[in-house]
Amino acid sequence: MQMPEPSQAIISQRDALAQGLRQIVGKDWVISDDAQRRPYQCDGITAYMAMPLLVVLPGCADEVQAVLRFCNEKGVKIVPRGSGTSLSGGALPLEDGVLLVTSRLCNVLAVDEHNRVARVQPGVPNIKITEAVSHLGLCYMPDPSSQLISTIGGNVAENAGGVHCLKYGVTANHILGMQAVLMTGEMVELGGAYLGAAEGELDLMGVLTGSEGLLAVVTEIAVRLEPVPEVARVISMSFPSVEEACACVGAIIGVGVIPAGLEFMDRKVLDAVSVLIKEKFDDRTAALLLCELDGTAVEVDALVGVVSDVARAQGAIELKVSTTEEERQRIWSSRKLAFSAIGKLCPDYYCTDGTIPRNKLPEVLNKMADMSKKYGLDYANCFHAGDGNLHPIIMYDAAKPGDLEKAEEFGADVLIACVDAGGVLSGEHGIGVEKRDLMTHQFTEIDLQQQQMVKCAFDPKDLLNPGKMFPTLCRCAEFGRMHVHNGNLRFADIPRF
Amino acid sequence: MTDTQTIASMRPATTQDVADILMDAASKGEPLVVRGNGTRVGLGNPVAATRVLELGGLDQIDFYDPDDLVIRAGVGATLDNLEQVLAEKGQYLPFEPPRYAGLYGTNGARSTLGGAVSTALSGPRRILTGAVRDFVLGVEGVNGQGDVFKAGGRTMKNVTGYDISKLVTGANGTLAALTMLTIKVLPAPRAEVTLVLPAATLEEDVALFARMRALPLGIGGLVRRVNAAGVCEVLVRVEGTVPGVAGNQQVLNGLLGARGGMVVLEQAQSHALWAGVRELDCLNAKPDELVWRVNLPATTMPTFVEQARKAGCINRFFVDWAGGVVFSTMRGVQPEVDTLRYRKMAEKAGARATILRAPDAVRAQFGAFPPVSAGVAALAARTRTAFDPAGILNPGRMTVQA
Ligand SMILES: Cc1cc2nc3c(=O)[nH]c(=O)nc-3n(C[C@H](O)[C@H](O)[C@H](O)COP(=O)(O)OP(=O)(O)OC[C@H]3O[C@@H](n4cnc5c(N)ncnc54)[C@H](O)[C@@H]3O)c2cc1C
Ligand SMILES: Cc1cc2nc3c(=O)[nH]c(=O)nc-3n(C[C@H](O)[C@H](O)[C@H](O)COP(=O)(O)OP(=O)(O)OC[C@H]3O[C@@H](n4cnc5c(N)ncnc54)[C@H](O)[C@@H]3O)c2cc1C
Numbered sequence: 001m002q003m004p005e006p007s008q009a010i011i012s013q014r015d016a017l018a019q020g021l022r023q024i025v026g027k028d029w030v031i032s033d034d035a036q037r038r039p040y041q042c043d044g045i046t047a048y049m050a051m052p053l054l055v056v057l058p059g060c061a062d063e064v065q066a067v068l069r070f071c072n073e074k075g076v077k078i079v080p081r082g083s084g085t086s087l088s089g090g091a092l093p094l095e096d097g098v099l100l101v102t103s104r105l106c107n108v109l110a111v112d113e114h115n116r117v118a119r120v121q122p123g124v125p126n127i128k129i130t131e132a133v134s135h136l137g138l139c140y141m142p143d144p145s146s147q148l149i150s151t152i153g154g155n156v157a158e159n160a161g162g163v164h165c166l167k168y169g170v171t172a173n174h175i176l177g178m179q180a181v182l183m184t185g186e187m188v189e190l191g192g193a194y195l196g197a198a199e200g201e202l203d204l205m206g207v208l209t210g211s212e213g214l215l216a217v218v219t220e221i222a223v224r225l226e227p228v229p230e231v232a233r234v235i236s237m238s239f240p241s242v243e244e245a246c247a248c249v250g251a252i253i254g255v256g257v258i259p260a261g262l263e264f265m266d267r268k269v270l271d272a273v274s275v276l277i278k279e280k281f282d283d284r285t286a287a288l289l290l291c292e293l294d295g296t297a298v299e300v301d302a303l304v305g306v307v308s309d310v311a312r313a314q315g316a317i318e319l320k321v322s323t324t325e326e327e328r329q330r331i332w333s334s335r336k337l338a339f340s341a342i343g344k345l346c347p348d349y350y351c352t353d354g355t356i357p358r359n360k361l362p363e364v365l366n367k368m369a370d371m372s373k374k375y376g377l378d379y380a381n382c383f384h385a386g387d388g389n390l391h392p393i394i395m396y397d398a399a400k401p402g403d404l405e406k407a408e409e410f411g412a413d414v415l416i417a418c419v420d421a422g423g424v425l426s427g428e429h430g431i432g433v434e435k436r437d438l439m440t441h442q443f444t445e446i447d448l449q450q451q452q453m454v455k456c457a458f459d460p461k462d463l464l465n466p467g468k469m470f471p472t473l474c475r476c477a478e479f480g481r482m483h484v485h486n487g488n489l490r491f492a493d494i495p496r497f
Numbered sequence: 498m499t500d501t502q503t504i505a506s507m508r509p510a511t512t513q514d515v516a517d518i519l520m521d522a523a524s525k526g527e528p529l530v531v532r533g534n535g536t537r538v539g540l541g542n543p544v545a546a547t548r549v550l551e552l553g554g555l556d557q558i559d560f561y562d563p564d565d566l567v568i569r570a571g572v573g574a575t576l577d578n579l580e581q582v583l584a585e586k587g588q589y590l591p592f593e594p595p596r597y598a599g600l601y602g603t604n605g606a607r608s609t610l611g612g613a614v615s616t617a618l619s620g621p622r623r624i625l626t627g628a629v630r631d632f633v634l635g636v637e638g639v640n641g642q643g644d645v646f647k648a649g650g651r652t653m654k655n656v657t658g659y660d661i662s663k664l665v666t667g668a669n670g671t672l673a674a675l676t677m678l679t680i681k682v683l684p685a686p687r688a689e690v691t692l693v694l695p696a697a698t699l700e701e702d703v704a705l706f707a708r709m710r711a712l713p714l715g716i717g718g719l720v721r722r723v724n725a726a727g728v729c730e731v732l733v734r735v736e737g738t739v740p741g742v743a744g745n746q747q748v749l750n751g752l753l754g755a756r757g758g759m760v761v762l763e764q765a766q767s768h769a770l771w772a773g774v775r776e777l778d779c780l781n782a783k784p785d786e787l788v789w790r791v792n793l794p795a796t797t798m799p800t801f802v803e804q805a806r807k808a809g810c811i812n813r814f815f816v817d818w819a820g821g822v823v824f825s826t827m828r829g830v831q832p833e834v835d836t837l838r839y840r841k842m843a844e845k846a847g848a849r850a851t852i853l854r855a856p857d858a859v860r861a862q863f864g865a866f867p868p869v870s871a872g873v874a875a876l877a878a879r880t881r882t883a884f885d886p887a888g889i890l891n892p893g894r895m896t897v898q899a
Contacts, residue, residue, distance in 0.1 A: 112794070112796075114707045114795065114796050115794045115795055115796055115821075116710070117794075136711075137711060137712075138711075158656055159656045159660070161654050165654065166653070169627065169631060170654055172631075172660065172663070173627055173631045182876070186872055187872070188870070188872045188873050188876060189870065189873070190873065192847070193794065194792065194793060194794040194795075194821055195623065195624070195628075195792065195818055195821045195822075196628075196792035196818075196821065196822060196849065197792060197849060199617065199667060199792060199849065199851070199866075200849055200851055200866030200867055200869075200895070201866065201869045201873060201874075201877050201895065202664060202667070202668055202671075202672070202877045202880055202881070202895075203617075203630060203663045203664055203666060203667055203668075204664075204873065204876060204877065204880065206630055206660055206663025206664060206666070207659050207660055207661070207663060207664045207880075209660060209663070210656045210659070210660050211659055211660075212656075215659075226713075227710070227711055227712055227713045228713070229713050230712075230713055250564040250565070251564075253564055253565075253566060253684075254563065254564040256587055256588075256684030256685075256687065257684070258683065258684065295713060295715070295737070295741060296713065296714070296741060296744050296745060296748075297744070298740045298741060298743070298744035299715075299737060299738055299740060299741030299744060299745075301740070302738050302739075302740040302741065303738065355650075355652040355653075355654050355655060356652065357562065357565045357567070357651060357652065358564065358565050359562070359564055359565055384654075387652070387653045387654045388565075388652055388653065388654075389652075389653075389654050422650075422651060423650065423651075423652050424650040424652050424655045424657040425657045426655070426656045426657045427652065427653075427654035427655060427656065428654055428656055429656065430656045431656070431657060431658065435657075439657075439658065442650075442657060442658075443647075443658065444646075444647075446644050446645065446646050447646045447647055447648060447658075448658075449644075450640060450644070450646040450648070450661070450883075450884070451648070451658050451659050451661065453883035453884070454659050454661070454664070454880060454883050455659075456879075456883060457876065457879035457880045457882065457883045458876070458879075458880075469658065
């Protein structure tokens with residue numbers, strides 16, 4: 001994985017830059033020594049590391065503005081970072097860039113119970129929003145598995161999903177307004193704290209959501225709050241084959257039921273988990289689906305009946321339905337422990353998040369089995385089946401020469417198979433550096449150029465998180481001048497990094 | 498009624514034709530009116546262009562995959578056609594797109610998917626299921642240079658590149674001539690009833706809306722309006738499974754019983770009622786009246802409405818989205834004066850006041866859409882340039898030139 005060549009000229013100004021930044025945020029909030037910078041070297045993908053030039057922790061939106069203005073004037077790059085749980089390298093530092101960390105911007109600013117909106121700072125961990133409103137019977141719906149740690153700013157930047165986004169939608173569906181700072185230090189307010197506040201002008205908030213920190217630094221977010229469902233019950237459904245489990249996913253949705261969550265685990269995951277939860281799964285089970293249904297008690301009871309019938313018709317061999325909250329939690333614990341259970345089976349694992357049409361699940365899963373043979377690496381599957389969002393867990397040993405490269409190639413093959421099946425490279429983790437070079441497989445040169453032109457509208461100097469998402473740097477000046485038509489590769493000679 | 502003296506209309510049948518037309522127009526710097534079938538002429542600002550690019554001919558359904566909740570169709574596919582195709586499989590467009598043909602005196606049966614997405618108008622169900630933007634999964638379009646591009650995809654979740662699908666939704670044809678759209682659909686609720694009860698004061702009704710919405714009762718419509726008999730009433734649409742709706746209805750009976758006088762409309766009646774609400778029928782807008790939409794926090798709505806009525810800026814009105822939107826008519830006697838006053842009032846209340854219908858001159862002068870800050874306007878302008886550097890796609894439709 002190649003990153004843009006760091007600028008030695010910038011690196012040589014490190015001390016002066018640190019001094020300038022200290023004048024903005026105070027001396028304690030610029031980190032320049034090696035030991036304290038080290039924890040920031042990578043995000044959730046530990047395979048990619050770089051020492052940030054400096055780490056800056058602004059304490060308010062004004063300071064964010066001043067930091068960006070300062071860096072823009074000096075031509076210094078900025079990488080925004082929340083909690084650093086990104087699984088695509090979105091928050092990977094640059095050696096000649098300032099890492100702007102939002103952890104001090106961690107307040108829930110206002111809760112409007114009646115209009116059901118909360119205004120929060122970007123460094124607030126996802127779970128804290130729900131904690132701040134649960135006494136009102138409300139919650140913030142998007143629930144990435146990382147919600148204890150990952151920040152709402154990071155969630156917005158990656159348009160994070162979660163187990164419940166099948167029914168309730170992803171981050172983008174729950175944002176009503178935001179305040180953001182452009183690389184120049186200019187602040188913009190988009191939308192507001194009510195439905196429709198953003199209408200009547202381009203949906204700039206929509207394009208900022210999921211923009212992986214490349215367009216602006218988000219400094220405040222207005223999120224929609226929802227009433228907590230009265231009841232939730234989960235059905236655990238075992239199938240004798242992966243195909244039957246996959247077919248059941250389409251069948252449930254086909255009868256008109258949208259479960260709150262619909263998760264898939266294969267036998268390898270079940271075996272790994274059963275060690276941890278000390279519970280055995282039926283020997284005949286090749287794959288397990290967990291289907292959560294929520295709503296009012298009567299409604300959920302009715303849906304449990306419908307889904308159970310569908311599952312049986314699709315060949316389920318065993319159904320377990322939670323009758324108490326305790327049972328529900330216990331059934332879910334297998335899914336929650338899945339990744340750490342696999343982690344105990346192998347020294348390292350690598351997980352991507354390609355997403356496919358739901359009816360292509362069996363086809364792509366079969367291809368994965370072939371790839372595993374080709375690369376000689378074991379893998380397991382545990383994913384958001386209801387969304388067609390795959391999370392293949394590729395097991396490898398970083399200490400073995402060549403193993404990481406093989407795992408990366410295996411992962412890339414899976415993503416290519418996803419795109420070929422009509423899907424996309426990323427459902428919720430983002431492109432970052434991890435999937436950057438595969439963008440040309442999903443998009444044409446023109447598609448990508450159109451996206452990069454949007455980047456130029458926000459950040460014409462390409463100083464905000466460069467080297468992420470696109471396989472080439474932006475050439476904003478040239479985009480304005482040059483124009484070659486359909487199919488003629490525009491910048492055939494630009495070096496890919 | 499709009500778009501000054503258009504003299505020539507082009508109605509391409511393929512994406513490539515659209516690209517050819519736009520490449521040609523770009524080379525000449527010639528502006529175009531971009532539209533679907535023109536059923537919403539009068540929405541947005543008038544565009545000064547002599548040629549029309551009409552996309553209604555791109556009307557094929559590319560695929561419909563009910564088990565995957567997704568449909569892909571040309572922008573010219575009519576909403577009526579799509580809704581019928583979906584209904585055959587028990588599914589629907591969750592954003593309940595209004596046609597507003599009654600407002601513009603056009604034929605709603607010709608209203609297109611492309612128009613619905615480009616204008617981003619969402620119906621009463623928005624409070625439950627979301628807005629148009631929440632259902633556009635992928636787009637294909639032609640930018641102002643004649644380049645065909647696509648963005649997004651067909652999967653439910655997607656963080657692969659910038660969300661251009663959201664950006665073009667509600668762009669009113671100013672970024673690209675859209676050619677194909679991939680839309681997320683949902684199973685239509687199996688059961689639906691509407692509870693009708695007498696209205697109280699706006700404050701009381703908004704408070705009641707909030708109490709209902711605090712519970713997860715599947716409420717897909719909360720409206721306060723005056724009915725055909727001149728009686729002011731509150732409408733509560735409850736949707737879901739058959740037992741779910743029955744259960745929720747019981748809870749609501751408890752919550753609303755104190756008011757008395759409740760009438761229950763079953764499925765078919767309820768359906769017909771909301772089709773009318775969606776089209777703003779209860780406004781009963783007279784031909785010479787202006788029609789407005791104001792988005793605002795429900796809690797500030799009652800005061801805003803009182804003031805605007807006193808000031809004569811609201812003639813008739815009704816409230817949708819649980820109090821979060823006010824649709825109103827304005828007398829057409831002194832439209833310039835009243836428009837300015839109403840906009841000022843809205844601005845003070847932190848609200849956004851959009852003109853849905855007004856004479857061309859009024860929209861041209863004040864802008865159909867409420868102004869945004871200078872910074873946002875500049876960023877939006879740069880974004881438009883990124884798609885349409887020559888400014889040939891619906892120039893001025895969304896912004897008033899200074
Ligand atoms: C165990 C685990 C489970 C996970 N489960 C899920 C899951 O279920 N669903 C899911 O979607 N993801 C999941 N993730 C991925 C990750 O948690 C999400 O992408 C999350 O949204 C990242 O938040 P963060 O605060 O850690 O952001 P970071 O990792 O710090 O940053 C992520 C990106 O956001 C940008 N960014 C951060 N803050 C801002 C800001 N204020 N303004 C502009 N840009 C900003 C960064 O530049 C970077 O590109 C998981 C990760 C882990 C480690
Ligand atoms: C001349 C006239 C014209 C009317 N035209 C309309 C009309 O076009 N549309 C209509 O909805 N009703 C109309 N009404 C009916 C009116 O809403 C009811 O009579 C109302 O309950 C009492 O209104 P008020 O202004 O006399 O009392 P107020 O004390 O001013 O209002 C009582 C409450 O009803 C609310 N309210 C008042 N008028 C309306 C209204 N128009 N719509 C919704 N809530 C309202 C007020 O905000 C307040 O909360 C009209 C009444 C009159 C006398």
